[in-house]
Amino acid sequence: MDSSETPTPPRHRTYEDIQALLTGTLFVALGISMFGHTGLLTGGTAGVAFLLHYATGWNFGLLFFAVNVPFYGLAWKRMGRAFTLKTFVAVGLLALLTNVLPTLVHFDALHPLFSAVMGGLLMGAGMLILFRHRASLGGFNVLVLYLQERFGWRAGRIQMVLDCTIVLCSFAVVDWQHTALSVLGAVVLNQTLATNHRAGRYMGL
Template sequence: MSVQWRKGLAIVEGCALVALGLVFLNSSHLLVSGVAGWALIIEHWIPLSFGGLFFLLNCPFFVLSWLTLGRAFTFKSLAAIAFVSLLSDALMASIALQATPQWLAALIAGGLIGAGLTWIMRHGASLGGVNIVAVWAEHRYDLQAGQTLFAADCLVALVGAWVFNGWELLWSLMGFVVLSWVVGRYHKRDQQRREEAEECESPSVELGAR
């Protein structure tokens, strides 16, 4: 299997983890990180599906992605967002998790989404919005992606206070901490550079083998 196919499959796997994590959060009435969190908040006021709002809110951020991170990153991120939007809508329509305690849903969702984001970013894509800002800041200023995501999540929680009650906000913040910790712990810029170098070297290796 070629490097590009492996990277594409890894992004799909990461998207599936994120979509499943969103199901836990939505079913337990908890907030989620970044633009997805804004989509969950706005969903209470505008009669649009979560997936539709998630996709629409992401669109402005792709100007930054196109100008600073390149076409390949932008197209892969768009594909990842479209897949998460469709899969999350499908899962939310078919899976009910109302019996899951909110604290447990926050822990599981934070771990799933954090792992999914790590896997997606490691293979040269993002889920738009704050993820794009985090990747850009990491490339430009060497800022840790997990810290950028957590700072943005705190703003989501602040606005979410208008919609969610105290306990829901508390468990949501716990989920944000877990998500940020997973990304900070397992998303290593050095490892991503090595994988990018492997991708660049692979065509020459195949050519030499011929």
């Protein structure tokens, strides 16, 4: 076989995609629960939903689902039907899980610094699982994945800039200590993506 030929990447089977959607959204939901328990914020549309949740007291899951609605058109046009449908399912699952997890998991003691690091790692790992199965959590995930596929820019780097910008807006609703820890969580999350999600490194579809 000619070494110059690019091997055809293996496609994920349906049950593998289902498992990835469940696992990825569960990881992210647990990270969000940790952030919510310690009063931290994250980036992306989840960060926007957190800001609205802290400011109004409205349900986070419903806010997260609503904030993502405008991005499905871009996902359908730029990333295709399969990506859009899996993203829609992932967003719905995350909205559901963020409401269910508090009834299943309780934190008696959770240090904000640990929450920022561990929660960021969990969300980064969960998003990585979704990305590798051609899904996302909507919003900025759609944009950064498109930019990576179109221009080869690292998704984690772009996401980090967007997320830190949103987290810095948290000065309006939380104190500077929680803002600083939220920025740390965003950096941990996106460094996880930047290190492990590079164009051409993972060949599954």
